[in-house]
Amino acid sequence: MADYILGVDGGGTGCRATIADTSGKVLGTGQAGPANIMTDMDTSVVNILSATDAALLAANLPVHSYSRITACLGLAGANVSGVAAQLQQALPFANSSVVSDGIIALQGAIGDADGVVVILGTGSVYISRRNNSVTMKGGWGFKVSDLGGGARLGQKLIEESLLVHDGIYKRTPLSSALLKHFDNEPHAIVRFAHDARPNDFGQFAPLVFEYAAQNDPLADKILKQSVETIEAALDASMHDDQPVLSLIGGLGALYGPRLSVRYQPRLRTPQADALTGAVALAAKLYTQTAQS
Amino acid sequence: MADYILGVDGGGTGCRATIADTSGKVLGTGQAGPANIMTDMDTSVVNILSATDAALLAANLPVHSYSRITACLGLAGANVSGVAAQLQQALPFANSSVVSDGIIALQGAIGDADGVVVILGTGSVYISRRNNSVTMKGGWGFKVSDLGGGARLGQKLIEESLLVHDGIYKRTPLSSALLKHFDNEPHAIVRFAHDARPNDFGQFAPLVFEYAAQNDPLADKILKQSVETIEAALDASMHDDQPVLSLIGGLGALYGPRLSVRYQPRLRTPQADALTGAVALAAKLYTQTAQS
Known part of the structure; x- marks a missing residue:
């Protein structure tokens, strides 16, 4: 069995997964319930793997074939200290990177460019990339932040x-x-x-x-x-x-x-969505780990 | 046994009661749990009567001697349609009047004068009396109102x-x-x-x-x-x-x-608190009912 890459976009309302070949060609997508890693790590792992299985199934690949997968997961709350590392350890993939949902949104919207992406949905978050350094502002939630949301x-x-x-x-x-x-x-x-x-x-x-x-x-x-x-x-x-x-x-x-x-x-129209950004980051991770 | 008047100031955090003679002289006070008449009418009645009993006890009067009492109750939520009438029917007093907590606060702060009283606590409510007509503004709650609170x-x-x-x-x-x-x-x-x-x-x-x-x-x-x-x-x-x-x-x-x-x-310093306002309104009610 060949190697595959996986992108996951997850948060409190659900998670979506896309499986692709190592060139980035999409093979299948799937979705499952919430991945609220700040409040419920165990359920998050279950739902992330369930979305992954759905994507593998849609791609006609054997489910549970995690050991050949290099994954990038963009999840709300992953910027809270310790939480991302904890999830990374719990995941069964060959390699995985857990980043904030803002990071995959940035990658999806503007690719590798330097610039600012603003997520204006229910809340508001500002993600800035400059010389490979990414900073985020806002996104602290409805009650005390997110004035543009x-x-x-x-x-x-x-x-x-x-x-x-x-x-x-x-x-x-x-x-x-x-x-x-x-x-x-x-x-x-x-x-x-x-x-x-x-x-x-x-x-x-x-x-x-x-x-x-x-x-x-x-x-x-x-x-x-x-x-x-x-x-x-x-x-x-x-x-x-x-x-x-x-x-x-x-x-x-x-x-x-x-x-x-x-x-x-x-102002630029966004190039692609956050899930596509996660796949792009997983492809980068695959290239890095294959070289090392 | 003589007639008595009762003032009650109640809301979501608790209720206080004062029993007085018909001249308005305070005989005793008591307190009890919340009177949240919008969400829990039965518990509210229990707590109102429990505060009343505590006041009667403090006044060395027989508890449960409700039939000689003329009461004014100022309660949060009493301006919601139907709720005040429902409570009034459930109360065992000889006569009772259920009004919004704003009304007793107004009476306590400025007596019978025409004017405006602003409650600036956790929330903010504006109560205006003009030619015996009382209007209220604000007080719709933290999430969508009460900007001065x-x-x-x-x-x-x-x-x-x-x-x-x-x-x-x-x-x-x-x-x-x-x-x-x-x-x-x-x-x-x-x-x-x-x-x-x-x-x-x-x-x-x-x-x-x-x-x-x-x-x-x-x-x-x-x-x-x-x-x-x-x-x-x-x-x-x-x-x-x-x-x-x-x-x-x-x-x-x-x-x-x-x-x-x-x-x-x-600007005037408030004359008295809301509970005192409730007693004053109960005294007025007593005078009215005694005359009729």
Whole structure:
């Protein structure tokens, strides 16, 4: 049996795996449940191997043939000290590298270039590569960070709409749309917010962009504030010698045109997704280990 | 046995009761567990009666002598439709009135005057009385409201300090103090924030005021923003013919001097606490029912 490479993209909502030949040609993909390595290492290992088996199966390769696989796994929480090393030891692959999910996203979006990638999904994370050194900012979670992410946009929209309901701020079409969603009943909002997870707040983020396209004053205000936080983080992350900037995640394409003119010349459409980035990094690892 | 009046101040953390004679003279007080009438009506009734019994006991009156009692209960969540009426029916007192905790706080702080009372504790609520009509704003909870409350101040402090940690904002003595509290370890902050309740965030609010007294730029920025939200709510709550403004709750006295000059002439130290307000309202109810 020949050697294979494996890329894994995993986090709290699930993990996806792609098996490829050593030239990088994709042979099969698979998915499985969450890989929350900070809170549940054992289940994470089970799900990572289950996604791997699904990929092997899809590629018509024997499952459990781990000893010929060189793997790169990009996982949320892998930057927490000790956790990545612990997982690496538990994995049965010939070689494996466990990195933060930001690293595979960076590789997928801009390849080997120097530059900055911003993940703008439910949360917001800034990943900067410069002279082979990678630094990350943000991504500390909904409650105390990630001001550019969809969860905070949705939360802010609800907050402002309640102030409109209370007669403190002026009504706009967007605040009316949000309040109508909750039947103009603030107690329904309170009940929603009590149990809401970041994703639940994030569902309202597209509404903000939709109304901003119609120059809704509340939508403009919310996005102006979040773009300011994104640009402050960019200014701290990006140097003149980093020619590429790429915004990824569900809101990346929506935010792009809203960044100030000075960022526009560097903006690039992402080349590929994070899973593809993991496969590319696994291929690099294979080349390195084959040479050593 | 003579008639008595009872005031109760209750919410999610506990309830307190005061028994008084019909002239308003306090005879005894007692306390018991939470009265969360929105989520657990049965337990609330048990705890309200248990606090009442403790007050009767302290007054050397026979416990369970409910049929001679006229009561006013101020409870968090009583403004949710139907809940107050449901509790009122379940109570064994001769007469009882169930009102929002804001109503007894208003009565305690400014008596019968027209004016505005702001509860600035973990959350923030605005209660306005004008020509015998009472309106309330805010108080929808930590996640989507209560921008002037201590929980939001503490959350904002942590958020800004993480941005300092990431090199996005400049360090100030306050951000250094906050980060040092978490051993300069952002993952410790993430773990804290994951399980933190509003009270847990609120513990950092006094730190913001403490550093603002030393003109810390971050403390000034955080308080400037929260004072703006408080003043916007005041401007929507207060009319020229409402001569009195009183800030109550743990942060009320700290916020007072920070309000703009135009609010200062109306500012009054609160006359009494919410429990005393409940007793006063129970006395009014007794007079009304005795006359009818």
